[in-house]
Amino acid sequence: MGIAAGPAGATPRRADRRKARTRAALVRAAQGFLAEGRTGVSIRDITDAADVGFGTFYGHFETKEQLLEEAAGAALDGYAAMLATLTEGLTDPAEVFAVSFRMAGRLQRRHPELVRVILNSGTAILLSDSGMVRHARADIAAAQAAGRFDGDDPDIALMAAGGAMLGVMQMLDANPELDAGAVADQFAVRILRMLGISADEAAALCATAPPMVPELP
Amino acid sequence: MGIAAGPAGATPRRADRRKARTRAALVRAAQGFLAEGRTGVSIRDITDAADVGFGTFYGHFETKEQLLEEAAGAALDGYAAMLATLTEGLTDPAEVFAVSFRMAGRLQRRHPELVRVILNSGTAILLSDSGMVRHARADIAAAQAAGRFDGDDPDIALMAAGGAMLGVMQMLDANPELDAGAVADQFAVRILRMLGISADEAAALCATAPPMVPELP
DNA sequence: ATTATCTATAGATCTATAGATAATGC
DNA sequence: ATTATCTATAGATCTATAGATAATGC
Numbered sequence: 001m002g003i004a005a006g007p008a009g010a011t012p013r014r015a016d017r018r019k020a021r022t023r024a025a026l027v028r029a030a031q032g033f034l035a036e037g038r039t040g041v042s043i044r045d046i047t048d049a050a051d052v053g054f055g056t057f058y059g060h061f062e063t064k065e066q067l068l069e070e071a072a073g074a075a076l077d078g079y080a081a082m083l084a085t086l087t088e089g090l091t092d093p094a095e096v097f098a099v100s101f102r103m104a105g106r107l108q109r110r111h112p113e114l115v116r117v118i119l120n121s122g123t124a125i126l127l128s129d130s131g132m133v134r135h136a137r138a139d140i141a142a143a144q145a146a147g148r149f150d151g152d153d154p155d156i157a158l159m160a161a162g163g164a165m166l167g168v169m170q171m172l173d174a175n176p177e178l179d180a181g182a183v184a185d186q187f188a189v190r191i192l193r194m195l196g197i198s199a200d201e202a203a204a205l206c207a208t209a210p211p212m213v214p215e216l217p
Numbered sequence: 218m219g220i221a222a223g224p225a226g227a228t229p230r231r232a233d234r235r236k237a238r239t240r241a242a243l244v245r246a247a248q249g250f251l252a253e254g255r256t257g258v259s260i261r262d263i264t265d266a267a268d269v270g271f272g273t274f275y276g277h278f279e280t281k282e283q284l285l286e287e288a289a290g291a292a293l294d295g296y297a298a299m300l301a302t303l304t305e306g307l308t309d310p311a312e313v314f315a316v317s318f319r320m321a322g323r324l325q326r327r328h329p330e331l332v333r334v335i336l337n338s339g340t341a342i343l344l345s346d347s348g349m350v351r352h353a354r355a356d357i358a359a360a361q362a363a364g365r366f367d368g369d370d371p372d373i374a375l376m377a378a379g380g381a382m383l384g385v386m387q388m389l390d391a392n393p394e395l396d397a398g399a400v401a402d403q404f405a406v407r408i409l410r411m412l413g414i415s416a417d418e419a420a421a422l423c424a425t426a427p428p429m430v431p432e433l434p
Numbered sequence: 435a436t437t438a439t440c441t442a443t444a445g446a447t448c449t450a451t452a453g454a455t456a457a458t459g460c
Numbered sequence: 461a462t463t464a465t466c467t468a469t470a471g472a473t474c475t476a477t478a479g480a481t482a483a484t485g486c
Contacts, residue, residue, distance in 0.1 A: 015458060015463060022465080037341075040257055042448060053466035058450070122339040123387040124254075155388060156403050163384020164411075167376035170340045186373050194381075194411040232437060232484060239439080259474055270440035275476070 023060045025050040030071035035116035039068065075117035076125065080132035082107055086211055093143035094197055097161075098205040100136075101191050104165050105184025106213050108172045115169050126162045136162070140195070150196030161191050181210065240277045242267040247288035252333035256285065292334035293342065297349035299324055303428055310360035311414055314378075315422040317353075318408050320430065321382050322401025325389045327430050332386050343379045353379070357412070367413030378408050398427065 029050035033041045043064050047054045061067045086103055087096045108115045118125060126133065140161075141154040151157060168187045172180050185206045192202035246267035250258045260281055264271045278284045303320055304313045325332045335342060343350065357378075358371040368374060385404045389397050402423045409419035 018457080019464065043450095044448075053464095054449095055451075055467075056465050059464065064449090119340055122254075123336055123383045126384055126387055127391050151403070151407075153403065156385065156400060157407070159384035159388040160381040160404055160407055161384075163380040163382065163387070164377040165380065166340045167343055167378075167380020167383070168373065170343055170380070171372060171376040174344050183373060186368070186370065187377055190368075190374070190377055190411045194407045235483080236438065260476095261474070270438095271475095272441075272477075273439050276438065281475095 019059075022050075022052055022056060025052055026057065026060060026067060027071050027074055030067050031075055031113065031117050034068065034071055034075075034120055035113040037116075037120045039120075072117055072121045072125075073128075073130070075114050076121075076128065076130050076132065078111075078114055079107065079118060080130065080135075082111075082213075083132065084135075093139050093146075093148055094192060094195075094201075094205060096139060097195065098188055098192060098202075099211065101161075101165065101188035102181075102184050102206060102210050103213065104169060105172055105180040105187065106210065108169050109180045110213050112173060116173060119166065119170055119173060123163060123166060126159055126166075133158075133162070143195075148196075157195055160194065164191060164194075185210075236276075239267075239269055239273060242269055243274065243277060243284060244288050244291055247284050248292055248330065248334050251285065251288055251292075251337055252330040254333075254337045256337075289334055289338045289342070290345075290347070292331050293338075293345065293347050293349065295328075295331055296324065296335060297347065297352075299328075299430075300349065301352075310356050310363075310365055311409060311412075311418075311422060313356060314412065315405055315409060315419075316428065318378075318382065318405035319398075319401050319423060319427050321386060322389055322397040322404065323427065323430050325386050326397045329390060333390060336383065336387055336390060340380060340383060343376055343383075350375075350379070360412075365413075374412055377411065381408055381411075402427075 026046060029046050032049060033039070033046065043057050044054055046064070046067065047057050057067075061070075083100050083103065087099050090096045090099065137154050137158050140149060140157050143149040144152055144154060144157075149157065164187070168183065172178060172183060188206045189199075189202045192205060193199055197205070243263060246263050249266060250256070250263065260274050261271055263281070263284065264274050274284075278287075300317050300320065304316050307313045307316065354371050354375050357366060357374050360366040361368055361371060361374075366374065381404070385400065389395060389400060405423045406416075406419045409422060410416055414422070
């Protein structure tokens with residue numbers, strides 16, 4: 001006591017940024033393995049891929065599972081951020097979903113590794129308490145209450161639509177030669193119909209030019 | 218040569234059956250771990266769970282991955298066998314799909330571990346060259362050619378419907394209190410509509426009494 | 435006599451930590 | 461002086477195999 005060592009709690013900024021970079025390198029390396037479906041890698045494999053000393057791992061995470069979980073969550077968040085950018089100005093839920101589903105395929109083509117992390121996380125990701133899932137659920141519920149979508153159970157519609165989206169992304173991932181935009185548009189028409197939009201309107205919603213795919217930071 | 222040692226290639230039957238039982242115990246133990254999503258277990262964990270000597274493993278499989286793959290495949294085959302039993306007499310593809318989807322939820326309630334193995338295998342299972350997937354694809358193609366379903370690309374419809382089915386099974390697995398039959402029926406109506414069946418007919422197809430869930434051997 | 439299974443173990447791999455080094459801030 | 465990172469390593473697993481035992485067939 002009595003020894004003043006600078007502003008309490010104030011950590012040097014450069015060191016902070018360096019630590020954040022190291023952590024990000026670990027997360028990105030882990031995503032690389034998750035994208036290949038390799039969940040059984042060792043901590044050393046990950047630190048080597050991140051080009052980071054082995055012991056450094058323990059300065060950021062306690063267990064390998066903790067890192068893998070953060071890696072999968074970060075991939076989902078990145079994906080959600082892209083979709084949020086694309087739909088932020090839209091008010092009609094049918095249009096929000098039309099855009100979201102049409103872009104899903106196109107995003108897969110631009111960020112296949114990111115999508116692969118999500119695919120390898122399995123369908124359990126649909127139950128994750130992520131902002132994206134919660135947002136989609138609220139949108140469906142509101143659209144059903146307003147009579148824009150039919151039915152009154154948002155969960156069934158959400159899980160069916162979300163599962164279908166994963167299925168189509170899996171299809172695009174496995175078939176690089178397919179026209180992702182065309183596949184996604186056909187797929188979006190079907191999902192909208194499933195949600196209660198008429199066949200004619202669903203087709204019209206998906207016939208307009210799709211928005212641009214935003215860059216990932 | 219010259220030394221006759223009984224019928225060539227004829228192995229004692231009892232030993233065969235014992236070996237098959239041991240292998241089945243290993244596969245079932247592996248399925249137990251897969252149902253919990255634990256793909257990182259050791260060979261010793263599996264042999265312990267199967268109540269089998271550690272070294273015995275190597276008499277049946279070369280690597281852990283080989284066993285886990287067979288375990289997941291066996292779960293899918295068991296599931297396919299149940300669905301095949303339920304739909305074998307039906308000729309109208311719309312009815313085949315209606316029954317299949319309606320039963321998916323009910324099968325989940327009767328064999329949750331089996332379904333959990335499939336769920337934890339991820340959406341990649343939709344791409345597996347399994348009899349069930351091939352069969353579903355052919356059914357959709359035939360129904361589209363006959364004008365019973367709309368569209369002309371069976372793969373998009375297959376992946377969307379299959380993914381949706383996984384999503385709903387995930388939902389039922391996570392919510393034991395839900396009425397699986399009611400959820401599956403609502404879900405089946407939506408999928409049929411997505412495939413091109415009119416809303417009225419889809420509702421009618423899913424309003425009849427569902428068949429009994431068969432027992433697993 | 436043959437084959438499946440079991441037990442024990444050597445060697446490989448992996449995790450967690452301790453102590454040394456490098457980077458930054460004062 | 462402080463904090464992040466790195467290197468080295470002890471101890472804990474895990475895998476693969478060798479040799480012993482048990483079950484079955486002749």
